[in-house]
Amino acid sequence: MTFRNFTTQEYLEHPMFRKWVLEQDETAAAFWNEWLLNNPDRKDDVVKAKEILLLICTPTHTATAKDEEETWAKVLQSMDRPATRIVEMPKSRRRWMPYAAVFIGLIIAVFAAYIFYPKADVHHQTAMGELRTVELPDHSVVKLNVNSKIHYKDNWDQANPREVWIEGEAFFSVTHKSNNQTFVVHTKDVDIQVVGTEFNVNTRRIKTQVVLANGVVRLTLNKKSNQPAITMKAGDMVVYSAATTELVNKKVDPEVYSTWQQKVLSFNETPIAEVIRSLQDNMGITIQLEDSSFSGQTFTGSIPMDNIDVFFKTLSRSFEVHIDKTGTNTYKISNN
Template sequence: MKKIKKDFGDCSLADLLENPDFVAWATAPDANLDSYWQSVMAKHPKLTPAIEQGKKLMFSMQFDKVLMDSGEHASLWAEIARRTVLKEQNKMVLPVWSRTLAAAMLVFAFFCASFYFYANRYITISTGFGQTKEAVLPDGSIVLLNANSSVRYANNMHENGARELWLDGEALFDIKHLHRFGRVKKQQLFIVHAGKAEIEVLGTTFNVRNRREKVELALLKGKVAISVSGSDSPSLIVAPGQQTLYDLRRDTLVREDGNIKATTAWKDGMLVFDDLSAEELFGQLEDSFGYRPMFEKPSLKKKRISGTFASGNYDHLLKAIGLSLGISIIKQENPRQLIIR
């Protein structure tokens, strides 16, 4: 393998493009690298034009920094260097045009590998406790994430095969309909993976909650099919206004009519409870806000609640729930927990 030049007195553009430190600085600069190369230009001012040309060449093929950070650039370059075999010519100096061509080919290889990395990269979008976030997918579909949730999908999800997405938490989906007529093609399908459950749609609006080893599906419009990977439970076709529940522990998948407006009220900053036990209620609040409930008496878990509550202010929400249940709720930090008495 060719040795990297440390003496920049007679350094050329080709030498720079073969220097991993220069590539790292040109594509993903940081304070240390910037200080180093500024000192190189100060010591070797004649090298400045080649350095600037090299930076422009590398910059022209960069992708969005959000999609590829400095560590990934370095790893990708190291992999290219590992696969590139350069035979040393003893006591032989290659012509300038030959070295420049070799450098250009190396840069082209880097570009191709970068493009492949970008096209096949998985993107993750997530929310923290008490947050919601709307995201537009590459195919134009819209996902509204509830608190403490995440989705993962391929950057090129709409180009090859079925559109697929993995959900952890809760989200409301508005899927773009790609099928117009004739037989449904594979790339026109949209599949949501929620634990072991797989929800297959064409174009529709639905809510999925994947928490505590349960997957709940509520369909607002359109039609979906839900199945469970590796389960004996048969797949179900769900119509608007219907809900399904898959219980991982029991390995059961059931369909029922439900209150869709209550299920999706969270998107409007509201929570609707219909004869819900305090244990289930505070479990849902823990999922969204991150405070673990600590009941001082087991009997408190059996109290039941019905009503509609605003969820924008967590302290106000706890106060309203406490008044409704006739209990005292003390919020603590470090650790985040609720003392319920």
């Protein structure tokens, strides 16, 4: 499939397009600017997709230094209370007053910090080609796939749910707590609530894919959806997009969706178009299909995440196609 035949959603999902719009990547910008010069009739469609992507990926607000200064000003103002009456104290007590004042001041400062300053966020992020294992405050384990990130509060208590926010892909092994404390993973599309289980989450391409390896989880879809909460059991896969309201729920082999932890991508009768999307997400490459009818062919096999040649050799041998390397990380597949 060529870029000229792309739908709006396909533009939104394409890694090179997202790098241009969201990351202002110079290589991506040069590519799309040249492409628009050669395809002026598609400019309106590209601009529309660009505006939609910016709208749905608007970053959240973070507190500035000015916000912190204003908060402290409020704390100090609340502590500034004029005395109404002076009482003469015995000399034996006077010598303890400086120490008492310091002690009370420390208590007030700690209390103010606790009330006015929320717990700090901990952030973890991986680059293309990098995998990382993260241990959470409750000893649950998160394995981050390439080009992914999570964040959470630096200290969890037993009174509130354990919460993690994710972008990209990760595999969660959640520790069960004796008080049945819930664990919630947040994406832009769903909230995943569990007690103790293992599951894979992929939030790429404006949708969230959840594959449950074992245990039970409860999915609450984005507020825009009228769908009721979904209870998942081992082997279930749910895919939902708040942007398109598309919902898929089916049985799968969970192991196929988590082999990236061993730096291998596995596929079982998967359409070539879907295989190519996965390779682009996990390897940071761009593959263009000259013949869109080829995208419906299926592929079964495993591909090392550090050796794209394995995939290309298999395609050439099985489907009699020709692969050209058109740039540093760009390829074209065409019929022989």
